[in-house]
Every structure is written in C-alpha cells, then in structure tokens.
Amino acid sequence: MSDAIKHIHQVLKPGGSVLFRDYGLYDHAMLRFKPGHKISEHFYVRQDGTRAYYFTREEVEELFVKCGFETTCSSYEQRETVNKKEGLCVPRVFVQCQFRKK
Helix, strand or coil, X not given: CHHHHHHHHHHCCCCCEEEEEEEECCCXXXXXXXXXXXXXXXXXXXXXXXXEECXXXXXXXXXXXXXXXXXXXXXXXXXXXXXXXXXXXXXEEEEEEEEEEC
8 A cells, every 4th residue: 555655745746644544443343343253453345345443543544654745634434334224223433534644
C-alpha cells in the first residue's frame, strides 16, 4: 500500500488533498467472519475469495505521514446500514481521513 501512497504523493500538487475512507476495525462485517477466515491481524478472506482489511486510524495516518503527507482530519465514522426487506439494522465502522501534501 505504501507504493500506492508514494505514487499519489508524486502526482499530487503541493497543498493537494487526499481523502481516504475504508473499513474500520470492529466493523460488523469483520465481527461476522467465522473461524478459519482470518489471514493475519485485521486481514480476512471472504467466502468468494476476496480479501478485506480493517484499518485503525493510527495505521492509516502512519502510512500517509511516512510518505510525506500531513494529517488534516482523522476519525472513525459509525453508520447503520438498514436492510428493510430482511428487517436488519447493521452497525458499520469506517476510518475516514484527509491528508495534505506538504
């Protein structure tokens, strides 16, 4: 992932911003994984073979700061996803950050 962030840093103008939003640690989808689906810490494989990583704010900030960005905003966003047909209300957790190129 650091290679992708370095590339973004190379092509972004000075003062430009990057918005990041992805799954956060303890998201409902993460908690639903059955034993045997965990690849490593915070990293899981779904039944269809796709993979999901659940970030912490600190991890994301560290990745971007090491690549030359400064953090302007960083938070956990909690939302509820409602499936009216199934009658389910699922809590979701996202990491949402904004970074600026120095």
